[in-house]
Amino acid sequence: MKSPPFSYIRAESLEQAFDLIDQYGEEARILAGGQSLMATLNMRLSTPKILIDINKIGGMDQIKLDNDKIVVGALARHTKVANSSDIKKYAPLVSKALPHIAHQAIRNRGTFGGSIAFADPAAELPAVSLALEASFVLQSRNGIRTLPAKDFFLGLFDTALKKDEIIIAIEIPIIKDDENYSFMELSRRQGDYAIIGIAAQGNIKSGIFSNMRLAYFGAGDRPLIAQNAINILEGERHTAEVIKAVEESLSLDLDPMDDLNGPASMKMHLARVITSRTLAEISA
Amino acid sequence: MNDNINISLTVNGQKISRNVAARTNLVDFVRYELELTGSHVGCEHGVCGACTIRVDGSIVRGCLMLAAQADGSKVETIEGLSDSNEITDLQNEFHNSNALQCGFCTPGFLLTAQELLENNPSPSRNEIREFISGNYCRCTGYQAIVDAIEKVAKKRNN
Ligand SMILES: Cc1cc2nc3c(=O)[nH]c(=O)nc-3n(C[C@H](O)[C@H](O)[C@H](O)COP(=O)(O)OP(=O)(O)OC[C@H]3O[C@@H](n4cnc5c(N)ncnc54)[C@H](O)[C@@H]3O)c2cc1C
Ligand code: FES
Ligand code: FES
Numbered sequence: 001m002k003s004p005p006f007s008y009i010r011a012e013s014l015e016q017a018f019d020l021i022d023q024y025g026e027e028a029r030i031l032a033g034g035q036s037l038m039a040t041l042n043m044r045l046s047t048p049k050i051l052i053d054i055n056k057i058g059g060m061d062q063i064k065l066d067n068d069k070i071v072v073g074a075l076a077r078h079t080k081v082a083n084s085s086d087i088k089k090y091a092p093l094v095s096k097a098l099p100h101i102a103h104q105a106i107r108n109r110g111t112f113g114g115s116i117a118f119a120d121p122a123a124e125l126p127a128v129s130l131a132l133e134a135s136f137v138l139q140s141r142n143g144i145r146t147l148p149a150k151d152f153f154l155g156l157f158d159t160a161l162k163k164d165e166i167i168i169a170i171e172i173p174i175i176k177d178d179e180n181y182s183f184m185e186l187s188r189r190q191g192d193y194a195i196i197g198i199a200a201q202g203n204i205k206s207g208i209f210s211n212m213r214l215a216y217f218g219a220g221d222r223p224l225i226a227q228n229a230i231n232i233l234e235g236e237r238h239t240a241e242v243i244k245a246v247e248e249s250l251s252l253d254l255d256p257m258d259d260l261n262g263p264a265s266m267k268m269h270l271a272r273v274i275t276s277r278t279l280a281e282i283s284a
Numbered sequence: 285m286n287d288n289i290n291i292s293l294t295v296n297g298q299k300i301s302r303n304v305a306a307r308t309n310l311v312d313f314v315r316y317e318l319e320l321t322g323s324h325v326g327c328e329h330g331v332c333g334a335c336t337i338r339v340d341g342s343i344v345r346g347c348l349m350l351a352a353q354a355d356g357s358k359v360e361t362i363e364g365l366s367d368s369n370e371i372t373d374l375q376n377e378f379h380n381s382n383a384l385q386c387g388f389c390t391p392g393f394l395l396t397a398q399e400l401l402e403n404n405p406s407p408s409r410n411e412i413r414e415f416i417s418g419n420y421c422r423c424t425g426y427q428a429i430v431d432a433i434e435k436v437a438k439k440r441n442n
Contacts, residue, residue: 001328002307002312002328003307003309004307005287005305005306005307006306006307007287007306008289008306008307008350008352010352010355034348034350034353035330035345035348038309038330038347038348038349038350039329039330039348041307042309042328042329042347042348043329051306053350053352053353055353079342099414102330103333103417103418103419104343104396104399104400104415105333105336105343105344105345105396105418106330106345106348106418108342108343108344109344109348189417190413190417191414191417191418
């Protein structure tokens, strides 16, 4: 199907983008990589009157090291993030997740900020952001606020982003020396949205887990942290009993839905499988 | 509001200026406006890869990018890559290996394979499969496509 008619304006600066948002309000949509928005337009799932293209706003696609964090511009495309040596070194969990995001032609256009704003519950980067305790830098005409990932995702495709705000950057704390990480995803075809997946990072010193973060995607209406499992792991070693308790606790935190991939019960089962594999990998 | 946009770009090396409806996507633009019908249109939501086009050196989904966004860009289609002989070896090997039947998916596969071999001159079969995962072929079963790309990689390395 073709998209319905709409108008198009290219914003050359954030200021101009805010002016356009003011002017057109609810009728306008921000266009970043277009890899989700254009698809929904072509399927006529949304009918904005005007697209505000932010791709040409300068400097918003940079990846920079800033003391103990790495700052990724919202317009950094997936391919650029995947090829960044700083990301490989300081946020290796992100590098591990990226090849699972769609396919090369889509990664060449899709952006980090767009993935966060779109907030697909089966997408990789929202869950990775939770596991890394990343924050999102949101700007409007009234100023800038920085929101932790855990306060950003509210529900199905629903976020704390206000109508007049643009995500300008993602701030990721750099990995610490005594931290380890793992990423696993099950999908029908390489690059498809996940059936279920996990992004995990935390401290593992002398075989003892602490400050673990287990974040799941495809496991509910939004990316989810398994807090009960995390509490069980704190201060423990990787033993059969601990892993069993973790697996059993997952149903308290995860709430997968039936969909074309299969029933919720199958996804809960798969969540347990990838959790035990992930924890084995992290503690190895 | 701009319902129509003036754009200037190069397509297969030729400078082009046109006035396009804002909603026109890049693949419809090259097919209907420029009559370059080698890029195909399948799903129109990013899943099949039939619409693959190269913009500023990287492959994109022609159905998920607006023609308006290609203003100032260097656009290359299967016609351009054929005429410049950049992918003649891939085309010949697809033919020899029976890597196409109806040919609907082939332009997309050729552009994708070319980007793979530019980034990774000696891909494993697994890496080839991963890289072409975004392109659907309803005829061949993929095996012959992977064969063809693997053979070209080996030949180019000699
Ligand atoms: C076939 C296919 C498969 C895919 N598979 C996956 C997958 O496996 N995993 C995955 O994570 N993604 C997948 N994607 C989606 C892809 O990663 C998108 O690039 C991403 O979800 C959206 O990023 P974008 O830059 O393209 O945003 P757009 O499509 O331009 O925008 C998406 C939404 O976010 C808003 N928005 C964008 N940027 C900003 C910003 N800076 N500030 C405020 N609002 C903003 C837009 O207004 C729009 O509502 C797939 C897409 C396709 C077509
Ligand atoms: S027509 Fe563009 S991906 Fe199918
Ligand atoms: S050859 Fe027919 S779809 Fe691939």
